[in-house]
Amino acid sequence: MHQLCRSEKRFPRGFYEKAQELQKQAAREPDPALKKLEMDAAKRYYEEDVRPKESFLMTLFALLICWMVTIAVAVWTFHTLGLLSAVGSVIGSFAVLSLLTGVALRAAGYISESTLLGMLKMGFKTLLLLRTKANHTNPPTHKEDTTPK
């Protein structure tokens, strides 16, 4: 049995936890045809892990407030801070906004827990990729040896 909210230990598994358990079982399956079916079953539980949706208008309203705050922060930083600091602040606030958007959509039941985690994972991967590329294009410069010989 699966609780709507998971708090009791006797029935600790929500659909998400159930999906993880099924995924582990599928990973151990040697038959490739059956393994695919079992993975589909796990995927189904991941998709089931979405609660009934909140009102779309309320979700939209909550997101609209977040977006307005972020835009206001962007305008304020460009007025008061230097260009580089402002750009940094805006990038940071948009990152927070993206996170909030994902969490709001999850809380409202429009996306599943696995989708949200997948999005976060992709975000981190993208950031790491950008960092790696930046390191490749701008290799660390070695300081010239200025000590007197």
Place this chain on the structure above:
Amino acid sequence: MPSPGLESIKRKYPSLSHRIERLAGYIENQIESGKTDIVPALAAASLRCTEAEVLGLLMLFEKERMVVPAYKIYCKRNRTLLKTVCNKENIPTDIYCKFCDEEHADPDELEVELVFQVRTETWELLHNNAPAL
């Protein structure tokens, strides 16, 4: 005469035909004992296989419209069935429990179980062909 749905599944997955027949036999036995709800965990325990396998195979039966998914909502306090809905979106936010004589609005007071309901008309043809478990 074999069920067209079952034959179609076995044609698509010849390597799994033995497992498919075993699960079909289990479902047949359940129908014979008057049960039309297949609980994946119970089926897995009975067939001594994993729940993932049973669910994967039940999803094949679902594609052939031999079973349909359903959500059973239980009162957590009394472990009694309150309602069965066919669609997840139809799971109510609050539900009256006559055993507790109150509305359960807190999700912590409810439990939901995914089961598969047998469409008996698609299984009648199998009646005489069920393999022994």
